[in-house]
Amino acid sequence: MIIVPIQTAQGDYQVMIERGIAARLGEIVRAEFGSPRIMIFTDSTVDELYGRTVQAGLRAANLDVSRFVFPAGEAYKTFRTVESALEILAEERFDRGDLILALGGGVSGDLAGFTASIYRRGIRFIQVPTTLLAAVDSSVGGKTAVDLPQGKNLAGTFWQPSAVYCDPDTFRTLPPQRIADGYAEIIKHGFIADEDYLIHLEKLPCWEDSLETTIERSIRIKAAFVAADTLDRNERRKLNFGHTFGHAIETVTGFAVSHGAAVAIGMVMASRLADRLGIAEVSLTERLEALLRKYGLPTEFAGGGGGSETFARAAANDKKSGAGKITFVLPVRAGEVRLTPFDIADLQKIFALAAE
Amino acid sequence: MIIVPIQTAQGDYQVMIERGIAARLGEIVRAEFGSPRIMIFTDSTVDELYGRTVQAGLRAANLDVSRFVFPAGEAYKTFRTVESALEILAEERFDRGDLILALGGGVSGDLAGFTASIYRRGIRFIQVPTTLLAAVDSSVGGKTAVDLPQGKNLAGTFWQPSAVYCDPDTFRTLPPQRIADGYAEIIKHGFIADEDYLIHLEKLPCWEDSLETTIERSIRIKAAFVAADTLDRNERRKLNFGHTFGHAIETVTGFAVSHGAAVAIGMVMASRLADRLGIAEVSLTERLEALLRKYGLPTEFAGGGGGSETFARAAANDKKSGAGKITFVLPVRAGEVRLTPFDIADLQKIFALAAE
Numbered sequence: 001m002i003i004v005p006i007q008t009a010q011g012d013y014q015v016m017i018e019r020g021i022a023a024r025l026g027e028i029v030r031a032e033f034g035s036p037r038i039m040i041f042t043d044s045t046v047d048e049l050y051g052r053t054v055q056a057g058l059r060a061a062n063l064d065v066s067r068f069v070f071p072a073g074e075a076y077k078t079f080r081t082v083e084s085a086l087e088i089l090a091e092e093r094f095d096r097g098d099l100i101l102a103l104g105g106g107v108s109g110d111l112a113g114f115t116a117s118i119y120r121r122g123i124r125f126i127q128v129p130t131t132l133l134a135a136v137d138s139s140v141g142g143k144t145a146v147d148l149p150q151g152k153n154l155a156g157t158f159w160q161p162s163a164v165y166c167d168p169d170t171f172r173t174l175p176p177q178r179i180a181d182g183y184a185e186i187i188k189h190g191f192i193a194d195e196d197y198l199i200h201l202e203k204l205p206c207w208e209d210s211l212e213t214t215i216e217r218s219i220r221i222k223a224a225f226v227a228a229d230t231l232d233r234n235e236r237r238k239l240n241f242g243h244t245f246g247h248a249i250e251t252v253t254g255f256a257v258s259h260g261a262a263v264a265i266g267m268v269m270a271s272r273l274a275d276r277l278g279i280a281e282v283s284l285t286e287r288l289e290a291l292l293r294k295y296g297l298p299t300e301f302a303g304g305g306g307g308s309e310t311f312a313r314a315a316a317n318d319k320k321s322g323a324g325k326i327t328f329v330l331p332v333r334a335g336e337v338r339l340t341p342f343d344i345a346d347l348q349k350i351f352a353l354a355a356e
Numbered sequence: 357m358i359i360v361p362i363q364t365a366q367g368d369y370q371v372m373i374e375r376g377i378a379a380r381l382g383e384i385v386r387a388e389f390g391s392p393r394i395m396i397f398t399d400s401t402v403d404e405l406y407g408r409t410v411q412a413g414l415r416a417a418n419l420d421v422s423r424f425v426f427p428a429g430e431a432y433k434t435f436r437t438v439e440s441a442l443e444i445l446a447e448e449r450f451d452r453g454d455l456i457l458a459l460g461g462g463v464s465g466d467l468a469g470f471t472a473s474i475y476r477r478g479i480r481f482i483q484v485p486t487t488l489l490a491a492v493d494s495s496v497g498g499k500t501a502v503d504l505p506q507g508k509n510l511a512g513t514f515w516q517p518s519a520v521y522c523d524p525d526t527f528r529t530l531p532p533q534r535i536a537d538g539y540a541e542i543i544k545h546g547f548i549a550d551e552d553y554l555i556h557l558e559k560l561p562c563w564e565d566s567l568e569t570t571i572e573r574s575i576r577i578k579a580a581f582v583a584a585d586t587l588d589r590n591e592r593r594k595l596n597f598g599h600t601f602g603h604a605i606e607t608v609t610g611f612a613v614s615h616g617a618a619v620a621i622g623m624v625m626a627s628r629l630a631d632r633l634g635i636a637e638v639s640l641t642e643r644l645e646a647l648l649r650k651y652g653l654p655t656e657f658a659g660g661g662g663g664s665e666t667f668a669r670a671a672a673n674d675k676k677s678g679a680g681k682i683t684f685v686l687p688v689r690a691g692e693v694r695l696t697p698f699d700i701a702d703l704q705k706i707f708a709l710a711a712e
Contacts, residue, residue, distance in 0.1 A: 083435050083504075090506035093673075118474070118511045121499065121588075143477065148439075150446035155474045157513065232477075317449070 002216050006140060006223045008160050009230035015140060015164040015219055017212050022128055022167035023053045025101075026061025032163060033099060033124070037064045039089060041112035042103040043072035046130050049173055054103055054128065066092055070111070074255065077107050077147050079155070085115045099124050102161075105131035106138040106259075110156070113144030117159030124162040130170040132182025133260065136189070136218040139164050141226040141236075151317060152247075158231055168211050176296060179207060181260025183295035184242075186214060188267060189221040191288065192241050195335035197221065201291060238337050241329040242267030245354065248314040249301060264297035267331075269354035274330040276353045279340075281333040288331075301355070308355060312347035358572050362496060362579045364516050365586035371496060371520040371575055373568050378484055378523035379409045381457075382417025388519060389455060389480070393420045395445060397468035398459040399428035402486050405529055410459055410484065422448055426467070430611065433463050433503050435511070441471045455480050458517075461487035462494040462615075466512070469500030473515030480518040486526040488538025489616065492545070492574040495520050497582040497592075507673060508603075514587055524567050532652060535563060537616025539651035540598075542570060544623060545577040547644065548597050551691035553577065557647060594693050597685040598623030600671055601710065605657060607670040620653035623687075625710035630686040632709045635696075637689040644687075657711070664711060668703035 002017040021028070029038070038058055042051055047069045058065045068085045070076050102112030102125060109127055116125035127139040145156030171179065190198035197217050204210070222239065229236040246266030249257055257265075271288050274280035289299040315326060325341040328350075332338050342350055358373040377384070385394070394414055398407055403425045414421045424444055426437045458468030458481060465483055472481035483495040501512030527535065546554035553573050560566070578595065585592040602622030605613055613621075627644050630636035645655040671682060681697040684706075688694050698706055 079435055079439050086511050087504055087506060090504050090510050114474075118470075118513055120510060121501070121512045121514055145477070148443055148446050150443060154446050154476060155442050156477045157474055158477055 002212055004216055004219050004223065006160075006164075006219075007227045008142060010142060010158060010160045013161060013163050015166060017135075017166045017168070017215055019169045019212075020167060021165050022050060022103075022130075022170055023057045025054060025128070025165060026057045026059070026063060028165065029058065029063065029099075029126070030061050035063060036097055036099040036124075037066070037092075037094060038099045038101050039085075039092075039094060040065060040067045040101045040103055041085065041115065041125075042067070042108055043070055043076070043105075045072040046104040046108065050103060050130060050170060054101070058101075072107075074107055074147070074152075077111060077145070077152075079146055081111055082115050082118075082146055085111070086119055089115070089119050094119065094123070096120050096123055099126065099162075101126050101128060102139075103128045103130060105129065105134045109134055109138050110143075110145045110153075113142070113159050113161065114146055114156055117144055117157040122159065125159075127161045127164040129164070129166055131174060132171050132179055132215075133185060135166045135168075135171075135215055136182055137185045137222065139166070140219055140222055142230070143232070152250075166215060168215065171211075177258060178260075180296040181258050183207065184260035184263045184267075184292070184297055186218050187288070187291050187295065187297075188239075188241050188263065189218045190291075191267065191331055191334060192238050192329070192337045193221045193224070193335055195333075198287075198291070198334050202294075207295060234339075237327065237339055238329055241331070241337050242270055244315055244326065244328050245269040245311075245351075248311045248351075251314040251317070252310055261298050264292045264299065265301050268292070268299045269301075269351075270328060271331050272356065273328070273350060273354040274332070276356070277330070279338065280331050284331055284334065287334065308348050308351035311351045315347055315351070316344050358568055360572055360575050360579065362516075362520075362575075363583045364498060366498060366514060366516045369517060369519050371522060373491075373522045373524070373571055375525045375568075376523060377521050378406060378459075378486075378526055379413045381410060381484070381521060382413045382415070382419060384521070385414065385419065385455075385482070386417045391419060392453055392455040392480075393422070393448075393450060394455045394457050395441075395448075395450060396421060396423045396457045396459055397441065397471065397481075398423070398464055399426055399432070399461075401428040402460040402464065406459060406486060406526060410457070414457075428463075430463055430503070430508075433467060433501070435502055437467055438471050438474075438502055441467070442475055445471070445475050450475065450479070452476050452479055455482065455518075457482050457484060458495075459484045459486060461485065461490045465490055465494050466499075466501045466509075469498070469515050469517065470502055470512055473500055473513040478515065481515075483517045483520040485520070485522055487530060488527050488535055488571075489541060491522045491524075491527075491571055492538055493541045493578065495522070496575055496578055498586070499588070508606075522571060524571065527567075533614060534616075536652040537614050539563065540616035540619045540623075540648070540653055542574050543644070543647050543651065543653075544595075544597050544619065545574045546647075547623065547687055547690065548594050548685070548693045549577045549580070549691055551689075554643075554647070554690055558650075563651060590695075593683065593695055594685055597687070597693050598626055600682065600684050601625040601667075601707075604667045604670040604707075607673070608666055617654050620648045620655065621657050624648070624655045625657075625707075626684060627687050628712065629684070629706060629710040630688070632712070633686070635694065636687050640687055640690065643690065664704050664707035667707045671703055671707070672700050
């Protein structure tokens with residue numbers, strides 16, 4: 001078992017990475033949390049794949065387990081779903097000492113974490129990510145959210161999980177595209193913080209090789225940013241590399257492009273922009289593109305949705321905008337990025353430069 | 357101006373108490389917060405009374421002010437109201453640096469604080485309480501909440517205001533019953549923490565005399581509990597004196613009894629129970645009853661809603677219950693209370709004892 005300690009301004013916890021751990025959570029949860037009641041919070045797809053296994057493992061340790069299953073899909077990342085979950089917790093008299101278990105990808109984690117953070121003003125939750133993307137990204141760091149009609153993730157909280165249990169065996173049921181989504185964030189981690197890690201990724205013969213080590217290294221990188229700036233005011237924002245452009249692509253295409261693909265293209269755009277501005281090391285963009293291609297990710301926006309004006313408008317609506325400025329994360333060299341604010345009035349020019 | 361510093365585990369702030377301050381917030385907010393955009397969050401009743409004055413004062417300092425007005429009443433302390441507010445904030449592109457201003461009583465403060473705590477994962481808010489109850493109780497300490505169909509305050513957060521501006525002139529429009537609601541909490545503060553304060557309350561010729569001092573002393577007492585235990589796990593729970601019985605009365609009567617009246621009766625019940633158990637100082641209940649009567653509060657439940665069995669069931673559903681136990685706050689002597697857990701199985705007996 002690999003154990004990664006996470007330190008945050010809201011409390012510390014551990015990530016445990018081990019094949020098959022999802023089926024063996026009963027004794028582990030008992031040892032860590034005593035005998036709370038547990039609400040498994042998952043979507044219909046993941047429930048069919050892993051719901052029974054996780055539940056059986058918990059019940060084998062005599063834990064009292066309930067389930068909240070919502071229909072799979074980002075369309076259900078809403079207040080309605082959270083409200084249903086809260087009402088079920090209240091009906092079943094869940095208490096401040098009880099536990100929510102988020103089983104699934106980013107949507108389940110965001111919803112379960114948000115629900116846990118507001119039920120009776122906050123109860124504990126644990127993450128059991130079943131996608132590579134959630135394992136290396138959203139399951140660690142405590143961002144929770146729901147979408148509003150005006151945009152994604154506009155309501156939420158910072159609420160840290162009390163533990164993360166990562167079972168790489170659960171990724172076997174993911175289609176290649178969703179593995180690639182995970183690698184977009186993994187590659188991002190290398191570019192923003194650690195050239196050695198990039199070299200590791202460049203050398204890996206196949207994505208499945210030494211997967212636990214890859215997950216561990218990615219989580220360690222993310223954890224350092226979260227420890228430095230849990231509430232995402234400064235340093236943590238470097239994790240947004242590729243995301244400002246990426247979100248604009250997602251918005252403009254109505255989320256027809258997956259998150260990983262959008263971030264991949266967004267990183268290339270940020271890298272090109274850094275090139276044009278003379279900030280980036282020579283050949284950084286080529287290196288980024290080669291690595292993205294290796295892991296099945298796109299490097300160019302295939303088009304649709306309009307020109308740089310449309311993109312600029314989408315980015316201006318992005319929630320990281322503030323006081324007439326929008327902050328981009330620009331690469332300087334492999335393993336180093338810089339936060340660079342631009343005037344919103346200049347966004348169209350920036351998108352034009354980055355797309356060239 | 358009276359200034360009371362508040363220290364919490366989630367950050368420090370100040371309460372400023374001054375007659376007429378509600379009309380002069382412009383310069384004060386500017387000095388403290390720069391020039392954020394401000395959303396005044398208030399109900400229809402308070403909006404008619406003070407909305408224009410507060411808005412004019414802020415605009416006089418060239419601040420950009422929007423308004424969110426919801427229909428007055430606890431019935432609107434729901435997710436629906438919060439969702440509407442969030443959507444308006446998103447429509448108007450409110451930013452992490454902007455500010456919500458809660459203008460009104462406890463419902464406005466709970467809703468505004470909850471909205472502020474989850475919009476873009478948390479923005480700042482300030483409290484301008486316009487009821488005595490909110491001034492001495494809910495505006496300080498950072499508890500936010502909405503009701504669920506299953507019970508009051510079942511969803512919410514701990515989120516501290518960035519400042520509290522208390523204008524006792526706004527209490528002039530309150531009916532006597534609502535002034536009495538405030539005094540129920542004020543008397544509670546004396547009983548749980550400070551006999552000198554009780555003597556001050558016993559000597560006061562009229563509720564309006566030295567009102568600023570009374571507010572200040574109550575807030576200082578509450579602040580000490582919040583500083584010691586911001587997240588309400590131990591010491592802060594002493595502020596629940598009278599509330600476990602009080603909530604049961606509110607529930608059983610369908611909230612026909614006001615919060616202050618319910619807490620008043622609840623304190624008498626807790627005091628009688630402490631008497632019966634031999635915990636309380638002789639004549640404590642008489643002293644409590646005399647003080648409650650002086651400030652226009654009831655000391656006996658007028659009936660309706662069923663016997664001790666019904667009450668016991670209502671209390672068992674109370675959110676402070678946990679793991680088969682329910683904790684009551686019992687008075688020991690003037691200025692001192694004790695947290696005492698009882699088995700839920702014994703609740704009916706306890707209610708019978710307390711009602712005698």
